[in-house]
Ligand code: NZQ
């Protein structure tokens with residue numbers, strides 16, 4: 001097992017009516033005036049926003065609201081949030097929504113803590129943050145894991161660059177997680193979320209540095225099996241509380257670092273490749289991952305065969321009897337594709353609904369290489385030409 005730091009300082013309030021504790025939890029944090037940040041309207045329609053504001057009123061905590069965060073959140077909204085929060089003198093930020101809203105909140109938090117700098121510089125990786133404002137969330141979709149992660153992903157409106165910045169400073173102070181709040185999600189978003197959750201653990205699982213890490217592997221494999229099974233249950237029973245609860249908790253554990261303890265941190269090529277596609281075509285992150293992963297998997301498999309075999313057998317119940325390692329690994333990838341189809345996810349760009357031109361594929365690969373600092377990966381290190389190969393496979397042109 002490699003040495004590691006596990007830093008998850010987020011206080012989680014999980015379960016039925018958890019949002020009713022928002023006043024108490026924010027008071028504990030010393031909040032007196034809160035910026036309540038939300039998305040395109042789902043929390044207005046469901047009544048959640050009004051309930052949260054009511055709980056804050058009851059606790060005597062002041063608030064100001066800023067909605068309109070769109071999926072693949074934009075830096076322009078972040079600037080708006082920084083300005084509003086400064087003007088209103090808030091001392092805590094509360095995201096009510098999903099990964100996009102939480103990421104926008106994290107970016108506002110960086111901007112408030114160091115107002116003398118342009119926050120986009122963090123996402124361009126030209127400087128690192130020295131401070132971050134305190135934040136928390138009431139989670140409404142199980143997916144990105146941003147409620148406990150150290151990551152945030154923001155898109156530049158002008159250049160359409162979608163860029164991540166990871167820093168423990170932005171780990172939220174609190175996460176309020178009521179699985180019932182996810183029952184209003186469209187099936188497509190539930191499936192995108194389950195795909196993303198599984199992918200956060202798969203990114204960590206496929207590593208060329210595979211020392212003894214039986215516990216981490218066991219946690220990862222269990223998480224993958226549970227989320228897969230729950231995703232299938234939720235297709236039939238979207239109101240199944242137990243399945244919603246397992247998926248919600250898995251979403252946090254999949255991306256707070258737990259399923260990567262003792263490894264080299266993982267591969268993350270599929271994510272980096274997807275972020276470019278999300279920036280250029282504004283697709284849902286989970287669906288973009290599903291469209292890329294099988295192609296990435298087949299492309300890198302030979303360099304990481306032991307892990308692919310283990311994944312196929314332990315997660316996807318592939319019978320290894322009488323088969324070569326390659327056959328077992330390929331059966332595992334095929335099982336993932338079958339699973340994606342069964343929950344309405346795409347397995348290539350055409351099914352994702354995009355048709356990038358050759359020029360666009362080249363731009364995706366070029367920009368991805370820049371975003372990665374030249375190369376990316378652990379299962380296999382990819383440079384720009386290899387990134388282009390994977391994009392071409394996903395586009396059915398290789
Ligand atoms: O905007 P509203 O109206 O709220 O609608 C949202 C949005 O359209 C809707 N929704 C959310 N909760 C709902 C609901 N609709 C009905 N009922 C509810 N309870 O779902 C749509 C998607 O929301 P979004 O927040 O975009 O989803 P997700 O949590 O998947 O976040 C995706 C973003 O997170 C980034 C992705 O790249 C993407 O930009 N990621 C962030 C990570 C992190 N910070 O650690 C890691 C991930 O790998 C990922 O890159």
Ligand code: ZN
Pocket residue numbers: 144196199200271285
């Ligand atoms: Zn993700």
